[in-house]
Amino acid sequence: MNFQHISVLPRETIDSLQIHPDGIYVDGTLGGGGHASLVAEKLGPAGRLIGIDQDADAIVAAGERLAPFGDRVTVVRDNYVNIPAVLLGLGISEVDGIYLDLGVSSYQLDTAERGFSFMADAPLDMRMDRRQERTAAELVNEASEQELARIIRVYGEDRFSNQIARRIVRERERKPIETTGELAALIKSVIPMRLQKTGGHPAMRTFQALRIAVNGELTVLEEALEQMIRCLRPGGRLSIITFHSLEDRIVKEGFRRSASPCTCPPDFPVCVCGKKSLGRVITGKPIVPTAEEVEENPRSRSAKLRVFERGGAL
Secondary structure (H helix, E strand, O other): OOOOOOOOOHHHHHHHHOOOOOOEEEEOOOOOOHHHHHHHHOOOOOOEEEEEEOOHHHHHHHHHHHHHHHHHEEEEEOOHHHHHHHHHHOOOOOEEEEEEEOOOOHHHHHOHHHOOOOOOOOEOOOOOOOOOOOOHHHHHHHOOHHHHHHHHHHHHOOOOHHHHHHHHHHHHHHOOOOEHHHHHHHHHHHOOHHHHOOOOOOOHHHHHHHHHHHHOHHHHHHHHHHHHHHOEEEEEEEEEEEOOHHHHHHHHHHHHHHHOOOOOOOOOOOOOOOOOOOEEEOOOOOEOOOHHHHHHOHHHOOOEEEEEEEOOOO
């Protein structure tokens, strides 16, 4: 297996975690093990890294890459939303750092049969965890026109969502839409030619939307944020790399609520809701790739890194 993936914001992510040699860290989106290998290099004999990924191919590739670090690294196949349960199963109560890279790996995009890419014709799949039953093909062929339009509009932020959904429904009445190539061609026929010349591939937004929906990506992120912060010991950090505005908004707002959770009306003289801050936001503005990194790795151009630190008064 050739699990190729260039880690995004590698130095910035590692620096943000303030790694110390005997600490315990969690990589919630292990991928090919790029960030994880950089973390493991900084750990001493007492340090530990827990690497989690739901993709079986990633688990194999990362396991091979991280093998030289021996018992310092534990690899688990799961979804990062289950980090508290994973840690409990390993007998770990709190950790010094957790980090996520929410991008689709180059391996997933470039391996046609995974069905993530509109650049090659392959079965319309898009499952990050192939143990789950519902594929993108099932979603495309079974969801109502209204639901498809909502998914494409909300998750893909595509202003042609209604037209694309209508065309999908009309086409599937004739025959099921089974491949990435069929869907990409269908979408391309809807988008005006003048926009195809300037706005990137016309299928890009719809494919993003379907991938998010199939894998429940935004729901998982929203559910996991506070759980991950609560797994940190005082001074521990949660670092998250996002790649589109929907993810970044969830992280930004989630960090803000965890830092300032009070729900009392602004005109109340004192807080009566009793909600306590979990810590502080380290990144007032997100950290973004340098021009040099974007030139070397164009897929990094939309990346944003945000960091939260767990408070000491728990």
